[in-house]
Amino acid sequence: MSSRELVNSTTTLRPTKAYPGRILALVALAVCATVIGPPATASAAADPSIVTTETGTVQGVVAADRRTFSGIPYAAPPIGALRWKPPQPAPAWAGIRDAGEPGAPCAQPNVPSSSEDCLYLNVTTPPVSKGTRLPVLVWIHGGSLTTGAGSYYPATRLLAAGPILLVTVNYRLGALGFLAHPALDDGAAKSGAYGFADQTAALRWVRRNIAAFGGDPGNVTLAGESAGGGSTCAQLVSPAAAGLFQRAIIQSAPCVNATALPWWRPLAQSESLGLRAAATFGCADAATAAACLRKVPVATLLAAATPSSQIAFPPGIGGDVLPEDPGVAVSSGRFNRVPVIHGGTRDEHRLFVALQELSSGRPMSADDYTTMLRTTFGTDSGAILARYPLSRFGSPSLAAATVLTDAGWSCPALRTEQAFAKWVPTFAYEFADANAPVFAGTESVSFPQAAYHAAELQYLFAGPVFPDVLSPQQTRLSQQMVRYWVRFTTTGTLAGAGSPAWPRFSPGSTQVLSLAPGAGGIKGADLSAAHNCAFWARYP
Numbered sequence: 001m002s003s004r005e006l007v008n009s010t011t012t013l014r015p016t017k018a019y020p021g022r023i024l025a026l027v028a029l030a031v032c033a034t035v036i037g038p039p040a041t042a043s044a045a046a047d048p049s050i051v052t053t054e055t056g057t058v059q060g061v062v063a064a065d066r067r068t069f070s071g072i073p074y075a076a077p078p079i080g081a082l083r084w085k086p087p088q089p090a091p092a093w094a095g096i097r098d099a100g101e102p103g104a105p106c107a108q109p110n111v112p113s114s115s116e117d118c119l120y121l122n123v124t125t126p127p128v129s130k131g132t133r134l135p136v137l138v139w140i141h142g143g144s145l146t147t148g149a150g151s152y153y154p155a156t157r158l159l160a161a162g163p164i165l166l167v168t169v170n171y172r173l174g175a176l177g178f179l180a181h182p183a184l185d186d187g188a189a190k191s192g193a194y195g196f197a198d199q200t201a202a203l204r205w206v207r208r209n210i211a212a213f214g215g216d217p218g219n220v221t222l223a224g225e226s227a228g229g230g231s232t233c234a235q236l237v238s239p240a241a242a243g244l245f246q247r248a249i250i251q252s253a254p255c256v257n258a259t260a261l262p263w264w265r266p267l268a269q270s271e272s273l274g275l276r277a278a279a280t281f282g283c284a285d286a287a288t289a290a291a292c293l294r295k296v297p298v299a300t301l302l303a304a305a306t307p308s309s310q311i312a313f314p315p316g317i318g319g320d321v322l323p324e325d326p327g328v329a330v331s332s333g334r335f336n337r338v339p340v341i342h343g344g345t346r347d348e349h350r351l352f353v354a355l356q357e358l359s360s361g362r363p364m365s366a367d368d369y370t371t372m373l374r375t376t377f378g379t380d381s382g383a384i385l386a387r388y389p390l391s392r393f394g395s396p397s398l399a400a401a402t403v404l405t406d407a408g409w410s411c412p413a414l415r416t417e418q419a420f421a422k423w424v425p426t427f428a429y430e431f432a433d434a435n436a437p438v439f440a441g442t443e444s445v446s447f448p449q450a451a452y453h454a455a456e457l458q459y460l461f462a463g464p465v466f467p468d469v470l471s472p473q474q475t476r477l478s479q480q481m482v483r484y485w486v487r488f489t490t491t492g493t494l495a496g497a498g499s500p501a502w503p504r505f506s507p508g509s510t511q512v513l514s515l516a517p518g519a520g521g522i523k524g525a526d527l528s529a530a531h532n533c534a535f536w537a538r539y540p
Contacts, residue, residue: 053209055092058099069123071103074205077117083294084184087201102151106173107298114298124155124166128214135490136215138167142226146174154463162486165215171198175301180270180316183289190319192270196234203244221247221489229253230263237329242336252344254412256327270316331419339492340420343429348409351452353401354445363446369396398447410531421507428505428512431456437469473517
C-alpha cells in the first residue's frame with residue numbers, strides 16, 4: 001500500500017478506546033442548502049441566526065454557546081464547463097438561505113457523495129455583539145487530497161478554549177481537484193491544482209465576509225492536518241494567497257523533503273499521470289481531450305482514484321497556483337512570511353503499517369521487512385537494516401513503522417521547522433501520547449499504535465467523527481493543546497496561564513515541545529535524537 005493510500009485511509013476511521021468494531025466510513029451530511037422564506041428585513045437582521053453576506057442572507061442555528069452557519073457557497077458549482085476551471089464567484093440568491101446543514105462533501109470514494117456541487121464552507125462563532133471582531137481559524141481538512149469534508153471538524157473544543165471563529169472548508173478532491181493535463185491549461189494557470197485554488201477562494205471569501213459574522217478579516221490563521229497541512233504549505237508559497245492569513249498551523253505534513261508524500265509533484269510528472277488517466281477514460285485525442293474529460297462520469301473519475309488503482313493525481317508544481325516546490329520556497333524564504341506552528345506525531349507511520357496488516361490479514365514477517373527496505377531504499381537498505389535491526393524491535397511491523405516514521409515524517413518535519421525558523425517565528429511540537437485512543441477496527445493489530453498519524457485530531461475536535469473517549473489525563477492534555485492553538489490564533493504567541501511555556505524554535509535547534517498527558521507530560525524533547533535524524537541526513 002502506498003503512502004498516498006495509507007494517508008487517504010485515515011479519513012475512513014473513527015477513534016475508539018473501549019469498543020470493538022470494523023473500520024467505519026465517515027458519514028457525510030449531504031443535504032444541500034436551499035433558499036427559503038421572504039427577503040431579509042430590518043427586524044430579521046437583529047436575529048443572531050441571520051447574517052447577510054455579499055451574495056445573500058443566510059440563517060444558521062443558534063445555541064446557548066455558539067452560532068453555526070453551514071453550507072454557505074463560497075464559489076460557483078464547478079460543474080459542466082466549470083469542471084477543471086479555477087473557482088468562479090458564487091451566484092447571489094434572493095430571500096434567506098437555510099444554513100442549518102452542511103453542503104455536500106466533494107465527490108470522493110468511500111462516502112455517499114458523488115457531488116461536484118460542493119464548494120461550501122461552515123462558520124461557527126461564539127455569541128457576539130455588534131462590532132465584535134474575533135480572531136478566525138480556517139481549517140483545511142486532510143484525506144490525501146482524495147477524501148474528507150469541512151463539516152467533520154466541529155468547533156466544540158476550540159470554542160471552549162477562547163472566543164474565536166472557526167471556518168471549515170470543502171475543496172475539490174481527487175481527479176476533480178488535481179488532475180493535471182495539458183489540454184486543461186489556461187495560459188499561466190497550469191492545471192492540476194484546482195483544489196488549492198478552491199482553498200484560496202475560500203480565504204478570499206473570509207476576507208470579504210467574515211466581519212458580518214463577528215470575525216476579524218485581518219486576524220486569520222490557516223490550519224490543517226495531513227493533506228490539510230500540505231495544503232497549508234501550498235498556500236504559504238502561493239502568490240494568490242498572499243495577505244489572506246496572518247499565521248499558519250501545519251500538522252503532520254512536512255513541507256521540506258516531502259517527496260514521499262502526495263502533496264505535489266513536478267508538473268511534467270503530474271501531467272504524465274493525467275495523460276495516462278485521460279487515455280483510460282477514452283480521452284486520448286489531444287484536440288478533444290478537454291471536452292471529452294468534462295463529460296466523463298463522476299463515478300469513473302472516482303474509480304480511478306481508489307487505492308487499488310495505480311493512477312494518482314498529485315498537484316502539479318507550476319503556474320500561478322503553485323509556482324514552486326513549497327520545500328524549496330520555504331528553505332529559500334520565498335513564501336508568505338507568517339508565524340508558524342509545525343509538528344507531527346511521534347509514531348506517524350504505525351497507523352499505516354496497521355492498515356497494511358489489516359488489509360493483508362497478517363503481521364509483517366522478517367522477509368517482508370527486508371523486502372520493504374530494499375524496495376524503498378535500494379542500495380542504502382543494508383546500512384538502514386544495520387541501523388534498524390529486527391533485534392531492536394518487538395516485531396517486523398514495529399521495525400518498519402519506526403524506519404518509515406523517522407525517514408518519511410519526523411526528520412523531514414525537523415528540516416521543515418529549521419527552514420521556517422530562519423525566516424519567521426516558529427513553534428515546533430511532537431504529539432506523543434503513547435496511549436492515544438485508536439481508530440475503530442484497528443484494535444486487533446499485532447503491535448501498539450501509540451501516537452499514530454492523526455491521533456492528535458481527537459484532542460482538538462470532538463463530535464460524530466471524533467467521539468470523546470479521552471481519559472481525564474488525556475482531557476487535560478486536550479485542554480492544554482486547544483489553549484495553545486487558540487492563543488496562537490488570537491495573538492501569534494503561546495504564553496499564558498494553565499499550560500507550560502512553549503519556547504520559540506531556532507534555526508539550529510532540534511528541541512521541540514513534546515505533548516503528552518500526565519504530570520510533566522508537556523516538556524522539551526530532542527527530535528533529532530529520538531528519530532535518528534543525523535543518520536537520515538546521509539540518506540535524504
